[in-house]
Amino acid sequence: MNATVEQLAPVAEPASNTVWVVAALYQFRQVQNPAELRERLLSLVQRINLCGTLIVADEGINGTIAGDRDAIDQVHQFLLNEGFNGLEYKESLSQDKPFRKMKIKLKKEIVTLGVDVKPRDLVGHYLNPQEWNEMISRDDVILIDTRNDYEFQAGTFKGAIDPKTETFREFPEYVKQQLAEHKDKKVAMFCTGGIRCEKSTSLLLQEGFEEVYHLKGGILKYLEEMPAEQSLWQGECFVFDGRTAITHGLEEGQNEKCHACGWSVTPEERALPSYEHGVSCLHCIDKTSDMKKASFRMRQSQIVAAKRKRL
Missing domain, CATH: 3.30.70.100 (Alpha-Beta Plaits)
Known part of the structure; x- marks a missing residue:
């Protein structure tokens, strides 16, 4: 394929x-x-x-x-x-x-890394939510969020590093440029549901890292099982569906997706002058032309009209 x-x-x-x-x-x-x-x-x-x-x-x-x-x-x-x-x-x-x-x-891969790894044969140590809390509270652990920049912005674990990737395909280059000198350190990684960490831990082990850990079931399992009062999670978890983000107990969060750029926008950010529903937010208002914004407004008006028809 x-x-x-x-x-x-x-x-x-x-x-x-x-x-x-x-x-x-x-x-x-x-x-x-x-x-x-x-x-x-x-x-x-x-x-x-x-x-x-x-x-x-x-x-x-x-x-x-x-x-x-x-x-x-x-x-x-x-x-x-x-x-x-x-x-x-x-x-x-x-x-x-x-x-x-x-x-x-x-597709060629069920999650696109772009590097040949063997997640069925070579994978990091799985940690359940309680073990995860203990691991990432240690001072000798490098904690990495393997998700993309807009996902990190919506919420992450306390102390996590943002690789600043726009796609998972960029992660191998991040490992090469930023992590290669830390092969003797404990590295803990996480993602939304666990699948990206299956490949990222396999990649690190393949590159010679000695101790690699990941959160089994990802953030979703953590938010489902970990009581909020014991949680080390901060913010909301971005999800790739109409809910935009979820929080503890897998309840729908308060963030909404900017339909112009795809970033998750908090209630406070929606109160800023830069926010116009379906048109712009603080992340993209300076990145699109007036013509593009006019196109977004037209699209938004069509969406509203279509919803009214269904009511």
């Missing part, structure tokens, strides 16, 4: 009182025929009320999907029947439809 292959499935409109179950899942597992698996998944999701994205590759499956209870259970059972019995799997709820469409993508 030299390019991404994407296929869309129709999404039925649910009843207005539907509570969406959001399932984040992944597993690194050899898939003999990813294209065939994608076709069978497509056949399944066309028959049920589902939205979100699933990525299929030789190395496994990854994605976040949303639907009613029955639809989510059907997909989960399908994957179990396909041999994905080691899924990292987490559920949360959303009052609103969190994705516009259902996409099933065929």
Whole structure:
């Protein structure tokens, strides 16, 4: 597979009182025929009320999907029947439809690092939330947020380093330029659901780092299990769906996504003059032209009009 292959499935409109179950899942597992698996998944999701994205590759499956209870259970059972019995799997709820469409993508990697690593064979030490608190409270540990800059801005763990990456593909260069001299140190890494850390810990071990740790289940599992009063998490966790961010107990947060640049914007930042819903925020107001802002305003007015029609 030299390019991404994407296929869309129709999404039925649910009843207005539907509570969406959001399932984040992944597993690194050899898939003999990813294209065939994608076709069978497509056949399944066309028959049920589902939205979100699933990525299929030789190395496994990854994605976040949303639907009613029955639809989510059907997909989960399908994957179990396909041999994905080691899924990292987490559920949360959303009052609103969190994705516009259902996409099933065929890609080279289920999370794109761009470097050949072996997360099934070479991976760091897993830590549960309580063990994680103990590890990152130590003075001799380098704590790295492997997510992107806009995710870090929404929230992170106390004392975490921001690699300032815009995509995960940039992480290997960060390791090469910033971490290479610390191969004898303890390195702890984390990401949203755990999948990026499967590859980042594998990369570090492959590069000769001696002690590498990561948070099993990622931030989502931590926020689900760790009581807020014992938490070392600060802010909200950016998620790639309509909720924008979540917090402890996997409750929807207060941040909203700027639809002009994609950054997570706090209530305080939305009160600034730089913020115009769907048009600009403090992160992008100086980066787009007046013509572009006019285009964003037009798009926003169309979105509002479409919502009014559905009411």
